[in-house]
Amino acid sequence: MRWLRTFGEVVRSGLTIEETRLEPLLALRTAAGVAIVVGLALWLVSPAYAASAALGAYSAGGATFQRTWRPRKVIALAAGAGLAFSTLVGYLAAGRLVTFLPLLAAWAFAAGMAWSVGSTAGIVAATTVGSMLVTITLPTSVGRALEHAGVIALGGVAQAVLILLFPIRRWGAHRDALADALAAVADYARRLRHDPTAPFDPEPLMTARDAAAVTPSQARTRPSVLHGPRGLAERIRPVVAALADPDIGAPAEGQGRERARELLDAAADVLDAAARSIRRGAPVQVPAESTDVLRVDEEHEVLEGTARQAAERLVELLGEAMEIAGSGGPRGEPPTLPGRAKAQFLVRPTMFRLVPVVARAVRRELRRDSPVFRHALRLAAVATLGYVIASRLPLGHGYWAPIASVMVMRPDFHRTFARAVARLAGTLVGVALATGMVRALGPDAYVFGALAVVSVGLSYTLIRTGYAYSQCFTAAYVVFLLGMGGQGLEQTVPERVWLTLLGGSLAMLAYVVFPAWETPRLTGRLADWLAANGRYAATVLRNYAEPTREHHADMRTALLESREARAAWQEAYDRAKQEPVRPRGLTSREAEEAQEALKGFGRAAMLVESYAPPADSPFAPEAQRFAEALEADTAQAAVDVREHRNPDWRRVGEALHEWEGAAAGDRSQVARRGAELQKQALENLATAVSRTPLERDVGSAREEHRVAAAMTVEGDGSEPVRRGG
Template identity: 70%
Template sequence: MTWLRALREILRTGLAIERKRLEPLVAIRAAAGVAIVIGLALWLVSPVYAASAALGAFSAGTATFQRSWRPRKVIALAAGAGLAVGTFLGYVAAGNVVTFLLLLAAWSFTAGMAWAAGPTAGIVSTATVAAMLVTITLPGSLVQAVEHAVVIFLGGVVQATLILLFPVRRWGAHRDALADAFAAVADYARRLRHDPTAPFDPGALMTAREAAAVTPLQARHRPPALHGTRGLAERIRPAVAALADPALGAPAEGPQRDRARELLGAAADVLDAAARAIRRGTRAEVPPRVMDPLRIDEDDEVLKGAARQAAVRLVALLREVLEVAECGEQRSSRAEDGKSAETPFLMRPTLIRVLPVVLREMRRELRPDSTVLRHALRLAAVAPVGYLVGSLLSPGHGYWVPITAVLVMRPDFHQTYARAVARFAGTLVGVALATGVVQLTSPDAYLSGGLAVVSAALSYLVMRTGYAVSQAFTAAYVVFLLGMGGEEWDQTVPDRVLLTLLGGILAMAAYLVYPAWETPRLLDRLADRLAANGRYAAAVVRSYAKPSAQGFADVRKALLDSREADADWDEAFDRAKQEPVRHRGLNRREAEDAAEAIRALGRAAMLLETHLPTRDGPPVPEAALFAEAVEADTAQAARDVRARRNPEWDRVEKALDAWEGDDGGGVQERVVRRGAELQLRALEDLTTAVDRTPLERDVDSAVREHRARAAEAGKADRGEKAAAGRGTGRLGPPSEPRQERDENTAPPPGGRS
């Protein structure tokens, strides 16, 4: 992507307004926490303390809107504690500029490294840097520093108390995550009716799995409908895919295909009903007309062979879904796979026990090519530099430069630039609105506090609709808050706008000076995805060779690893498409073709997963040799992709040739052999996608540049001829540019046609 296109996309993203479901009750509750803190501080102490308390309450309330599966009250307490500690340390070091800058750099670096634990930890930690920069401007001694820190922490306590006393849709996010998983599989089943090889995005399933991890305290209070149901959606997805696939399921045409479409439609309706029941906490309502197609007649069933096996598996899973959904909040008494209904839950450590995990993740990111480390180093440099620049330009309000820079910076290029644009635009609108209100009302401290609370409520309400929109109300909130402390609008508004602009420019410049481009790492991401999907494919085929409980566990682990690698690739590729840099060894078309081939490899494994034999099922000895060949060749191919060598599949081809020499075997062996053929075909497609020498890539790049220059010359030539044609009543002959394009599209010497 060129810089011009990248900047246009940044403007579009930064100023975009998304249509999201609003949560007015949650916004009112968070704003009530800010109001309580401001009111008590104004009544009992002073406007200065009210500003500190409002900072803690507002930031703690903002933290609860971040995506996290922990209870919101825990997030509020953790945010309040972090803000209090950062404030106190900033007060202690504020007496000496050098000491404070060193502390600011170290604290910013730690906040940047917190992104290793996830976006929520990174965002909350970044807010503590902003608190450190704001509160040290308030006059006071060491004793007052402790008082301000306690007041800020009390803001978090108030927010947590309100969440505890006035819960809004308890377990709502977890219900939505599980319901979205069932709805995604339902949509997949409908698409398979018309496109038997339609792709599936496992993002909803991955989110549901994240939501299913709970702490021991959460596990004791979790609704029964959220326990153990997710596994059904996981198992239904390969079942519908195997039924629809022409290679391993129903034929492409004929009565069996019609029957498969009928079953897929009924499955989609049942899954949608289950999703609605889970989301609302009610019983599922499925009309009888939906259940009729799910009856499989032992004698007159149209489906045969592997398609029939997939249909039987699908119907059994759908009946389990109905048993859970139709009982509402009552736990189903039926066990899954012979196990007790009290299945073990995914463990999430408490905040105290998660600290060693976070430290371990931070240590893993301490490497030169880490995106998180580069982000932390940028924060550590930008915060002190911004503080010095802001102090020189505006001694009273210079902290807005580092605050803006720190809050808009993200580990990737596009988000950093888009947030910088959005923050400046939102600030410009917010301070303009707040200034107009101040001029019209001339508010005192109490009215300013009330206007600040209203602005906070609106900021919370539109938090998820776009950063620019929420930032407009946040900017107004700050103007009213400073006015409550006695500062006039003409003392704050000009500085607020100009210093915000300077902070955004500083954040953008920092990324250019020390970037963390995702584009150069695409080959590594592609290799990781290939290796992970190769292990998954090998684990599935190996389970046919020796069915066992351990084999099923290996398949599950390999599946989760492949999903994580797929998600990493998708995220990296999306980021790379938005970066104004180009990969010299892998263009966009090649990356898309290679990713599609690897997706086909994973899909072939998923189809086989539906027909996995039971623990006492007949083994398929030939599958073991093929599984070893797939795992070995894909591991070597991953190394070849990183080194820009052409991958080869000699061992896989030999294993499949040896297997095909045996014409015996039942349905099970024919299914797994057909799946092995699909895997080899996907691997060969991958070779086709990346099988190009460096010389061919250089020639092709030169040809593309020549095409671009020729196209520009053609446009200019057509413009001149059009101008001449307007004088003669005709246009120039269209054959010349057409001939030029045909010559330019000829394949390079030695290249693929």
């Protein structure tokens, strides 16, 4: 029943509309690149060369739609070169199975390992495997193979030239990433008005940081407005949290709370205005009433103490945000010069300097328990097995089966199965529609070429709407290419459907036989997040105890590591909820409670960070001792959680007791309150994960029965409500 239930969710996910935002201008430009190379090849040479040109232009164009911060023209050129090289190498080994199959296996394994660099590299690498499988059937000699490889590379060049000549919303993705970060903090401020302890997902800030890393050539042309606001969003987030918190900020009730709500609402308006300005490149327009609210009257201000300190800091930061967004860059910022690049921006290696980075990333994933490594093994096995099986069947175009497998396989279970379902559904619909049009129009290579280009444009338009809908027009595009080549559709169209079904089935079966489940890894991910959070909280307290530039830099580094650990946990947790396996180590309820506890722990550290003292403040030894105890206990607790032992906070409790017994005039009242919140969060974590082995086994069984019962009650065709994670 668990597998049937999971497969039902997979089907719904594969057919779900993911994003409603379309980018028709980008789709039109990319489809124009396909039209140019296909039209020229069809006019000057032959349909066979037009098919090669279509493959190169289509795949290179599709690569430019992937989420990447590198220039799109560079991605198009790299994709075209990779497709051309795989075509040539594949043809040289295609004479016999004894030479081609090992090459195909090695190439597919390398394409799978490309996921260690990122999803864009993995997806583009998978298309080169498809290129190797398709185009080795076209040339008849080495010379012709070189010609076809050149034509394929020309498709990538054509896409790059169009991007260079007709730029559409240059730096648009970077603007969106920065605007999303500001909008996320604005939404956070609004939620804090009603829930002073509301959680914050740092993913938009992480994305904005990733987008801020540029190469030296990009730094010379990057708009100045993309330099400063990300740092402001990072600084504003803890300040609004501190202002809203009833323990160390505004009082829980009364005029002070109403004043805090007014400030939070005004802050959200300013941040939203700055986000719109950055996204659209337009002037900042802040409502006048919000500007009036942000004036702190020294005489009539109702906020006092730390709450007033947070309010004044918030007003100061929001003023900087309006100034940067309105003027295009921070005041007095020097221009970005090639010789000073490293001091001006986060460095992203160029394509030529990326080789050692890729080598290190691949080396880290070359281990048996790595999802990327297991994905690469599955990809190699399925590609070769699918090619052998399809070549033995009484069907032509056997390469469609391994291509279907390669294009749907992903390192995780849910996306692999969802894409397999989506590809089959899209292929059935697209083939049916295109076949009807081909039969109605009759044989005409130029008409079919035009229809192929139209299908490409629609596929690009819907590429972010859902894989099934984009694949529908991709399947139609292939049918029109076959019609352009004069091949009989009575045989090729049914073959395509059956071989797509075979390839998708092999991809799903491969994951069942050799899975990489995230469910057993949840305990390790939780331990990593706990240790990273402990280091971050300890560095915050050390910076509070002795404010120095070195401690501030350590705090920033620890914060980034904590976010990465949280993102890894969240990704594993989301995948585990979609897997058809029993909970191991942690039930879903325990995982959710532990997650909430660690979020509270990180939030307490963030509150202390927002009140960091100036550099000339006296040393606070109690904060230093608590930081050492906190780091030691969380490091040991991470080991205990990983090995299924109950964590212990003895040193943290002793250090906090000593701190509470310190002199009443201790200036670190805010830090001490933050330490109390941290200890409370750690106790909540211990409550969530501390169980005997027998209790854990019984809990896993109860969890399985609880989920099954919930799904039975809610199994009326509506979307099930997931309780407890």
